[in-house]
Amino acid sequence: MMIKEIIFYILALVITVFSIMAVNSRRLIRSATYLLFVLLATAGLYLLLDYHYLFAVQVAVYAGGIMVLFIFAILLTQKPGKNIRPEPLLQRVMAILLSSAGLIFCGIIIYQSVNRVYHYVEKVEIPVKEIGSTLMGTGKYEYILPFEAISIMLLACIVGAIMIARKR
Amino acid sequence: MNFLSIFVIIPLLTLFALYFARNRKQINLIAATGATLLLILSGVLTYLYLNERAMGNDSLMLFRADMLWYAPFNIYYSVGVDGVSVAMLILTSIIMFTGVFASWRIDPLPKEFFLWFFLLSSGVYGFFITIDLFSMFMFYEIALIPMYLLIGIWGTGRKEYSAMKLTLMLMGGSALLLLSILGIYYFSGGDTMNLLEIAQRHIPIEAQRYLFPLTFMGFGVLGALFPFHTWSPDGHASAPTAVSMLHAGVLMKLGGYGAFRVAIYLMPEAAHEQAWIFLILTGISVIYGAFSAVVQTDLKYINAYSSVSHCGLVLFAILMLNETAMTGAVMQMLSHGLMTALFFALIGMIYGRTHTRLITEMGGLMKIIPFLGVSYVIAGLASLGLPGLSGFVAEMTIFVGAFQESGTLQRILTIVAVTSIVITAVYILRVVGKILFGKVQNPQHETLSDATWWERTSVVTLIIAIVALGSLPLWISDMIQNSIMPIVGKLMAAL
């Protein structure tokens, strides 16, 4: 089982390194690329958790759809090869202070508190059929209502995006 | 619902009727009708009141009626009048009446002006007829808020500044009041807001000790208590004529009336204990206002400071806590209301002609506008306490009453207050001499026209009231005195 562990640590390393690089990069297009790596690594985590469907969605929606949007937006708004002006040092320092404070704070809490016995249940992959019926069902622990809400929201979102972005 | 409520309803009806008025003539007609009805009503009330008393009805408040308004806090709309309120209602009616005539040519927006004017007056009437603490407070607020717009829109000079200052300071006062009203409600048992009921109970002395200054100061702000008087010079100087009249004539009386009706009546022990602090302040007011008036050059400022001095005398007399002085205080409220309204009316009329209020730029007006000139002299004489005019009776009642208190502080302050009559003479005669007598300063003034009929109506009504009060004071002082007796009785019992 070592292989799983190794993969996990590799993914963790990738996420850590690339997320930090993503937020620090001077070029937007690089940031977007690093973000892509982060998202893909996350997808890898889902795979480790045996959520294959989630993995697929993550790759398709995030890494596929959203990233394409980002890249388009970046290409539309940025001149290629030009760095962004660095932000004021004070702002960055303050942001680092706050986020590291939050990190430490939450880390301590997790370190001290998460000691519950848990089981790792292996190989319990959720069949897509079950996912589909749960998503469409109306009973307890079934999700037709959010599903519909999301669908309407997506519609609204499409309309809204078109309305906002179109030329006047 | 009894007939006292008509005092509140008539202004509201007038207000409603004004909404349909189309031109200035109709507006004036409606406003004058409303004001006349109120004047008649106050006459009827006086007659009924005296009649009822003559028939031997000696309950504290006559024409009582209650209507539940908000049960959880025991808020009632309860009305009732005694001699003091009747006197105040007469005063309000007279000043409303003359105020309408004094603003016959108000510009711009006559309709809106009268709308606010009548709304304000309904608040004032409400305040005087109600005997429920909360309703009292509500009507008090109704009377204050329109002032902001009336000064801010129709005023002159630094009107926005003055309106803001006046409203903020008076609001500050009413914040103290709200606090004290809630305190009184809570400490008197928390089940009634009715003044008469609360008076029957005993508010613990510890509570009185801080509720009394709150109440007194809250009302004192409106009564131009030193050092909370500074809204008065600016406010009066900027306000339009009728508003100055109503404000100095009636609204400042709300302070005195409230201090007497709420602070002294409900908290006699604390009144005895803390009277000396406020006595000193009011003593300062009296003399300080007079001295300040001596060097002012703006007619309205002179009058505003003189109001500080005279209203200081009202609070001063109330704090003497004896029957004679308190009667004098109420008389002084009446007298000051009438004469200061007359003053402001005349100043407005003179200003409307000369377009200046600086006494250095006027002179010899007596020859050009004799009617206004003579009226101004009469107002001045009333103000400096000439026998036969209202000021004298009021001031003498106060002085004699105050002198009956044998404490050293009271003695000294009484003598200090008495000296104000000389200083008053100094500044009144200075103004009269400067603007009315002597040579005409500005050749353009030579062609000014004398008072029109509506101005005459307004001025003559006030003069008649002043002379009537000053030469036949007995009936009204009796009426007031009889109503003050129970309050003084309670005060004496608290000793």
Place this chain on the structure above:
Amino acid sequence: MGAIFDNFGSGVIPLEGYIFISLIMFFTGIYGFLSRKSLLMILISIEMILNSADINFAAFNRYLYPDQMEGFFFALFTIAISACETAVAIAIVINIYRNLNNVEVDSLQELQEPESTETKTEI
């Protein structure tokens, strides 16, 4: 975190591992959100924050309540919503770019009270 070291090499990936990764991602996103000026960078940071939440949902579901699917679906919906959000946000960004010719967050001042004009009214 002790669990990570205890279980190191045992082949079992502890829950804390996932939580810590998501934690790092979350605060990196926060950092990006607070420190960057570009609207697109802010958006990228937001994506990271949302993503870190997704990881938690999935991990908790798998580790604590493996028989149920709440976390799973929540992550699913979050992904959908973040997609919507990104689409709209990017539309807005492009619109802003058209109007202002840049995408810096500080240049959005239309609704802000002007700072220099201190209208000190005398009272």
Place this chain on the structure above:
Amino acid sequence: MEYTLYILILPLLSFIVLGLMDTKWKPRVAGTIGTAVLTIVTALSYYTAWEYFSTANLNGTYQKIIAFNTVWVQFNEYLHIDMGILLDPISVMMLVVISTVSLMVHIYSLAYMKGERGFERYYAFLSLFSFAMLGLVVSTNIFQMYIFGEMVGLSSYLLIGFYYTKPEAVAASKKAFIVTRFADLGFLIGILILSYYTKTFDFGILTSCDANVFASFSGVTFMGASALSWAMALIFIGGAGKSAMFPLHIWLPDAMEGPTPVSALIHAATMVVAGVFLVARLFPIYITFTPEVLHGIAYVGAFTSLFAAVIAIVQTDIKRVLAFSTISQIGFMMVALGVSGYGGQAGTGYMASMFHLFTHAMFKALLFLGAGSIIHAVHSNEMTQMGSLKKFLPVTRWTFLIACLAIAGIPPFSGFFSKDEILAATMHFSPGLGVMMTFTAGVTAFYMFRLYYRIFHGKAYQTTNGHTPHESPVAMTLPLVFLAVVTIFAGFIPFGKFVSSDGAFYHIHIDPTIATISVVVALAGIGLATWLYRRENDVPSVVARKFSKIYRAAYHRFYIDELYLFITKKIIFKRISTPVAWFDRHIIDGTMNGLASVTQWTSLKTKGFQSGKVQHYAYVILLGTLIIAAIVIFI
């Protein structure tokens, strides 16, 4: 005797009617109404006097009669102001004096004020004055006296300021009102003290000198003097203000800016003796309880008398000479009251004071009306512009001479008798004071004849632009003649029969020594004046140069006015009022404005938190969340 009420009501009605009508009526109508009313009042007064002195006599003592009394305002169960009519010898005498002089002035003014702008107003004010003055003298209580005193002050103010376009007249009227008001302040405080202890305002009770009434005064002292002394001294200040006693005399010379008949009525005969009347009214209290205050009054009176007489010597405005002479003569009256005892022969001073009041009213009114006649002819007040007027104004000249002789104290004119009694009483009290008053009498004779000679004799009259002076019309000379006749014969009235300190009969008898001395002194004064001023010569200017310092000081009235000016302008205006007004605007109002500014400043500063920057908000939200979470978890 209810009809006495009409003595008060008629002038009041006249005032109201004339005042309301103002210029709607022709001047002649207004004048006629005013004069007619006053004629009726005079007739009523005479009838009252006749009826009173013939009926109110009980066992040789005159009773006090309350003809009318009503409560005007009630302060508490025992203090109330009444309005009423009290008849006793002095009030009846005053009724006669006032109505006579007033009637004369009314008639005189018909001609004197003819064609003046505001003629109707003038008569209205005269009626008001008559009302107030008559009301004052018949007061039944001290507060009524105060009230009518105020109204007298008012009408004096209005009449002095009659020529209201003249700045001097306005200033003078203001000064008169304020100075008397200041004095009335003392009066009022005195009344307050007195009434607090005695629980009454009523003269009947007060002057009965019932020890029970004054019992509560016992042991009450303030700054070394008893409360009663303070009260009585303060009340005297009120009287001193009205009667122009030093140092409150300054308003009277300036009051001469008013029309001359007004000066005759108000500032010579009636209003200025209100103070004397007040002291006389309260005389029993003074003599019984506070003789030290009474003696103080005597000294104040004596000093004022001499002081004013000295100033009168050097004044050149004829009305001012008369004004200072009035002050001086009132000083005489005050001295007489001050030195008087109570009852019988000891009460000479009291009787003499009243007697002098009576005769002085007549001859001083005559002098003023005569001066008016002269001014009417010459159109100037300055004696430097007069001289040798005797041939132009025969009637005026002879009547003026009679008055001058009377005031100088030459028998058989009325002044002699009254002044002689005063000197006798003073001499009896203290020889020093007596000598001083005798000297003052001599000075009086001197300055009066200086006045007389400089007007009617001396240098020839310079006619300016063809205008020659001519005798005044009959309406003016008639009062002069009438008053002159009264002046000649009034001395023979057995005054002691009517007025005495205790109401009992008192027989005047003239002390030959004192009479001789006073006549000799008066003649010496007249002789000196004759030598100096009968013919135009340069002796007066030589003397004036020799004593230039004193002369100048006296001419400037010993700079008392300047002192007052300093106090009002420099102290009250500059040192008190201006700082107070500044304090109010800047400190008190500044504090209020400061509070508002602090509020505004705070909100301006805190407004920065609402930067409108999303990252700012996010930062604060997160920080807040963290802190709250930390608090919840760790604490």
